Amino acid sequence: MTNRVSGVMLPVLVGLMVLLGVPAAAQEQPGLTVYYYRDGQAVAVERPLALRGAAGADAQAILRALLAGPSPAERDAGLASALPAGAELAAVAVDGEEATVDLRLPLTFLRGELEAAGSDAIVEQVVKTLHPLGLHRVQVRAADEGGAWLPLSSFFPRPEVPAPSLPENGEPLPAQAAPMLEAAGQPPAGGQGRPRGPLTGKTVWLSGGHGWYWSATLNRWTTQRGNNYGLVEDLSNAEAVNYYLARYLWNAGADVWMVRERAMSQAEVIVDNDAGSPAYSETGSWAVSSTPGYNGGTYRWASTYSSQTSTATWRPDLPRADWYAVWAWYLEGANRPFDARYQVQHAGGVTEVRLSQEVHGRTWRYLGEYYFEAGTAGAVTLINASDETGQAVIADAVRFGGGMGSIAVGGGTSGRPRWEEQATYWARYQGAPPEVVPNDVVARPLYAEWETARGYPGEAQNAVFVSWHTNAGGGTGSESYIHVSEPTPGSAQLQGWIHAELIADLRAGWNPEWRDRGQKAADFGELRELSSIPGVLLEVAFHDSDDPGDADDLREPIFRQVAARAVAQGIVRYFAARDGLPAQLAPEPPGRLVARNTAPGQVTLSWAPPPCCDGLVGDAAAGYKVYHSANGRAFDNGRETTATSLAFE
Numbered sequence: 001m002t003n004r005v006s007g008v009m010l011p012v013l014v015g016l017m018v019l020l021g022v023p024a025a026a027q028e029q030p031g032l033t034v035y036y037y038r039d040g041q042a043v044a045v046e047r048p049l050a051l052r053g054a055a056g057a058d059a060q061a062i063l064r065a066l067l068a069g070p071s072p073a074e075r076d077a078g079l080a081s082a083l084p085a086g087a088e089l090a091a092v093a094v095d096g097e098e099a100t101v102d103l104r105l106p107l108t109f110l111r112g113e114l115e116a117a118g119s120d121a122i123v124e125q126v127v128k129t130l131h132p133l134g135l136h137r138v139q140v141r142a143a144d145e146g147g148a149w150l151p152l153s154s155f156f157p158r159p160e161v162p163a164p165s166l167p168e169n170g171e172p173l174p175a176q177a178a179p180m181l182e183a184a185g186q187p188p189a190g191g192q193g194r195p196r197g198p199l200t201g202k203t204v205w206l207s208g209g210h211g212w213y214w215s216a217t218l219n220r221w222t223t224q225r226g227n228n229y230g231l232v233e234d235l236s237n238a239e240a241v242n243y244y245l246a247r248y249l250w251n252a253g254a255d256v257w258m259v260r261e262r263a264m265s266q267a268e269v270i271v272d273n274d275a276g277s278p279a280y281s282e283t284g285s286w287a288v289s290s291t292p293g294y295n296g297g298t299y300r301w302a303s304t305y306s307s308q309t310s311t312a313t314w315r316p317d318l319p320r321a322d323w324y325a326v327w328a329w330y331l332e333g334a335n336r337p338f339d340a341r342y343q344v345q346h347a348g349g350v351t352e353v354r355l356s357q358e359v360h361g362r363t364w365r366y367l368g369e370y371y372f373e374a375g376t377a378g379a380v381t382l383i384n385a386s387d388e389t390g391q392a393v394i395a396d397a398v399r400f401g402g403g404m405g406s407i408a409v410g411g412g413t414s415g416r417p418r419w420e421e422q423a424t425y426w427a428r429y430q431g432a433p434p435e436v437v438p439n440d441v442v443a444r445p446l447y448a449e450w451e452t453a454r455g456y457p458g459e460a461q462n463a464v465f466v467s468w469h470t471n472a473g474g475g476t477g478s479e480s481y482i483h484v485s486e487p488t489p490g491s492a493q494l495q496g497w498i499h500a501e502l503i504a505d506l507r508a509g510w511n512p513e514w515r516d517r518g519q520k521a522a523d524f525g526e527l528r529e530l531s532s533i534p535g536v537l538l539e540v541a542f543h544d545s546d547d548p549g550d551a552d553d554l555r556e557p558i559f560r561q562v563a564a565r566a567v568a569q570g571i572v573r574y575f576a577a578r579d580g581l582p583a584q585l586a587p588e589p590p591g592r593l594v595a596r597n598t599a600p601g602q603v604t605l606s607w608a609p610p611p612c613c614d615g616l617v618g619d620a621a622a623g624y625k626v627y628h629s630a631n632g633r634a635f636d637n638g639r640e641t642t643a644t645s646l647a648f649e
């Protein structure tokens with residue numbers, strides 16, 4: 001493992017669903033709470049009940065109070081229930097930490113009104129209300145026309161993800177089998193591209209939850225959650241995932257995919273081969289496609305050789321100096337190289353990134369984030385050198401930056417940065433068909449499943465899905481969820497490793513009294529629609545408890561960093577345990593950096609090894625990578641050393 005001396009060490013982010021904490025149910029506890037909604041967010045409401053210590057009877061009492069609904073005064077205050085009028089409790093069965101709740105609900109509601117978001121809301125109300133009883137695995141059912149008890153999610157159609165298929169192309173070159181290592185994540189060359197690490201060959205899908213969306217009810221764009229103590233969950237989740245978790249995982253070598261836009265710059269420049277000179281230029285021999293490329297236009301292709309004979313260059317005119325994510329678009333195929341070589345010419349130098357053009361085409365493929373000066377000094381060049389000769393390397397479009405939302409709904413676009421929008425719009429922008437994005441609740445897992453299926457065979461077996469959320473209802477602490485009845489294989493193990501690491505690290509590195517709200521299971525849509533990828537949903541903390549409360553913690557960057565690092569370490573431990581390997585945890589940044597003039601024209605940097613191996617931080621550093629920058633923003637590809645000093649001339 002290596003560690004950066006210059007540059008930023010990036011943390012890992014995790015999301016946990018957190019429920020309201022209430023004392024255990026072994027004795028009377030007056031003033032219990034049930035949960036309703038205000039402005040789409042769960043709110044705890046006190047009821048004059050007492051627990052008697054009999055789990056089944058206590059569950060019946062508290063659920064009947066929930067089903068009674070808000071009082072007239074509470075309704076006037078804006079509280080509402082997701083449960084329809086006429087809902088009745090038929091039965092509740094308790095077995096240890098498991099509860100099965102049977103509700104009598106009108107068939108007109110079940111067959112005509114219930115959908116994924118409404119089902120999730122009902123389940124959330126029940127799960128949160130039962131939390132004081134220590135019930136962590138909760139299934140909510142309703143009776144169908146024949147009296148059979150079925151999960152709520154059985155009463156509305158489950159979306160079907162289209163089966164993947166390679167598009168046909170007109171390039172007259174034969175297909176070749178890619179090396180097996182390519183199926184393990186296509187690690188790029190070293191440098192500012194994705195490093196090699198313990199997660200090389202693994203794919204991690206990250207869901208930062210919620211985001212701006214068009215509300216037909218309100219007839220305007222809105223967030224799914226409101227402002228709570230300076231936190232809007234739709235944005236704070238994405239910030240934690242983008243700034244910390246995604247970067248920790250990238251630094252560990254993972255192929256990180258996001259269900260929302262990751263690039264937070266508002267500028268976006270797309271250069272297509274059809275634009276021609278000076279934005280697009282070529283050397284050597286290229287041919288025009290006979291099949292459509294990006295945006296219905298053409299693409300260019302060249303045959304690959306063992307050494308470079310042709311190049312294609314995209315040169316954007318960038319509006320300002322900034323960090324820009326870089327993406328490539330191509331038409332995939334079996335007669336493509338597994339190591340297409342993109343050379344990113346940024347303000348710090350040139351970084352080569354390799355990715356396979358055999359899979360994951362017709363979408364924007366992430367090449368990394370780099371600092372560019374304003375204007376046309378930066379570029380991306382694709383060369384036709386490859387370890388797989390006689391294949392067609394594709395030059396189509398390259399994208400710089402994140403941009404503003406571009407999906408028009410309700411008569412216009414959101415007017416917000418794309419990273420702030422919900423997953424449905426990003427998935428559509430990435431080329432997902434309508435069947436994959438019926439609504440935001442299920443678009444996140446369906447998009448992950450759809451795109452993963454477009455990769456190499458077996459890619460899902462080396463992938464995980466982690467959803468990062470914050471909780472509501474006035475409680476404190478962290479909890480995690482897998483699906484209650486149909487968890488994908490590996491989900492329970494993934495939950496166990498991440499949850500244990502999160503709780504332990506928040507206690508060791510933030511608050512010794514941090515509350516563990518448990519490893520739970522419920523029928524939430526974000527987990528239900530995972531069919532091949534292990535998945536866990538995290539509620540990291542409560543965004544609506546403050547002074548003191550979890551919202552104080554969530555506003556702190558160090559809290560987000562500690563939580564993100566814990567989640568990343570949990571993912572590393574999951575794969576290591578599954579594969580029978582020792583877990584290798586990324587080291588911390590080195591300390592006490594000193595620069596000295598040691599000779600005319602020479603500066604020597606020295607530093608202290610980072611802390612390690614205490615159960616909170618990572619392993620000892622086996623080496624270091626020192627990056628040089630002329631302006632503190634644009635860094636070169638670095639120099640490796642095992643020493644704790646390095647001289648620069």
